[in-house]
Amino acid sequence: MEQEISALQHAMARLEDPTTLIPPVAKYYAASRIYSAVERCFAHWENIPEISNAELYFDYLGALEDVEDRRGFLLATQNYLARLKNAHTHFIDFTLLQNSGFGFWARPLPVSASKHAWTVCGSTRTDIKAGDIIEQVNNLPANEFFAGYTKLVSASKPEAAARNLLLFNSFLLPNQLNITLHDGQSLQITRAGHKHPLSLLKAVELDTSGKHPHLIIRSFSKPEFEEQALSFLSQLDDHSPLILDLRGNGGGNTPRKLMQKLCLEPILVCRESTPQVIGLEKAEQGVAAWQNGELSAHHNQPNAETTPMRLLTKDETFPASATPFWGELIILIDVGSGSATEDLLIPLKHSGRATIVGEASAGSTGQPYFEASLPKTQLTISAKRADFPDGTRFEGVGIQPDYPVMPTPEDIRHGNDPALMLAQQLLRQMVSS
Structure with missing residues (x-):
């Protein structure tokens, strides 16, 4: 006997076609699953104590009322999730990612002469070049126009949301x-028809053209990237000074072997916690509200x-490599350095092993819960909150550089790299002393 297809399975099968309008029952079914996932798994309410998920969800349902297509559903959902201010909490519609880039990316720079402008930081176009300054978009000041879409980007810091809008989230913008x-x-x-501005860059590179080696790791999204970095490291004298460039590395898999290679002492694990949702505890909270006359x-x-949060790790360590890399270490970071990259940075910063140059990192790491609502x-x-090993706040703060450096539009236009130049200068001083 042929198995009967349920109404839910039938609705989901129809929505495999991305041009199909989303019926109200499927729309609110998906929204309720998203709300439930936030309620059960979200680990960062401490950063937004004034926010109630119930109120956010009520606003979300109101925004969905007139939505019929995938783009409208994406924008309403991201408006809900971005208000949670966490880079690992977001919604993607893969049907809207095709041909989503404009071939350049830009962000506001605090050192820019104009507070309204955005500076082009990378481009594969011929009409827009790195270092160009965008003053207006669609007849509005650039910062005013982009602010309407930056608020839809999931990020733990405003600077990260602005950086990532045109780099990874340009599908949010008009065509x-x-x-x-x-x-x-x-x-x-x-x-x-425009290539992504990062598409021509290698994930891992070793530049030995300067006085000191410069190891660039742009991603940990594949295990082979960490292996390639370790292979490059093995080519160097293990007492050689090194510039490790992690700018723009948004993470992937925690590079534990690289961490062990670079650390010189037992590695103190960051403090981790996760929501502890137990039915009886929730029932007791409801009883208390009922007894106090607050249940309404x-x-x-x-x-x-x-x-309530359950502590997963505290004061735990794991060993460094028996054959570590001993050389003086300077690390370049920016607000694009996040997630697994920050897992690597935390012990290097906390132990004082490395000197850090650049811009404060993204301030978000943790294990996400995955689901396909449509x-x-x-x-x-x-679903996991990380703090520094001593318990101080990490989420939304990030790794602070020992030497803050930001490029200017003129630096970008002329191909100058002030953070790298400072790192080279600092290494010269360290070696000579």
Whole structure:
């Protein structure tokens, strides 16, 4: 006898076609699963104690009311999740990622002469070049236009949201932009047919052309990237001074072997915790509210007070390599350095093993919970909170550099790298002393 297809299976099968409108029942079914995942798994309410998930969800449902297509559902969902201020908590619709880039990326720089402008940091286009300054977009000041979309980017820091908008989240923007550059030139650009500005870069490179080796690791998304970095490291004298460049490395798999190679003493693990959702504890909270006469439709306690956390690690260590890399170590980072990259940075910073140059890191790491609420989508909710080994806050703060350095638009335009130049200068001083 042929198995009967349920109404849910039938609805999901229809939505495999990305052009199909989302019926209300499927829309609210997906939204309820997303709300439930946040309620059960989200590990960072301490950063937003004033926010109630119930109120966020109510706003989310209101935003969904007139939504019928995938783009509308994506924008409403990201508006909900981005308010949780966590880089590992977001929603992706893979059908909207195709041809999503404009061929350049830009961000506001605090050292820029104009507080309204965004500076182009990378480009594969001929009409927009690195170092160009965007003054207006669609007849609005650039910062005003982009702010409407930056608020939809999941990030643990505002600086990271602004950096990642055009780099990884340009699918949020309209298909066409009218841009005015600092020299008055007006351009009408579309997203079709342009390579991503990072597509031409290798994941791992070793540059030995300078006085001191410069090891660049742009991703830990594949295990072979860590292996390649270790292979490059093995080619160097293990007492050689080294510049380790982790700028723009958004993470992937925690590079534990590289961590062990670079650390010179037992490695103190960051303090980790996760939501502990136990039915009886939730029942007891409800009993208390009922007994106090607070149980009503108007009573929404802050989530930070109603989500108990279970400590996973505290004061734990694991050994460094028996044959470590002993050389003086300077690490370059920026707000694009996040997740597994910060797992590597935390012990190097906490132990004083490395001198860190650049910009504060992204301030977000942890294990996400994965779910597909609709066909061809992916929901991730950060289910693990990490703090520095001494318990001080890491989420939304990140790794602070010993020497803060930011490029100017002029640096980018002329190909100058002030952070790398400072690192080379510091190594010369360390070696000579």
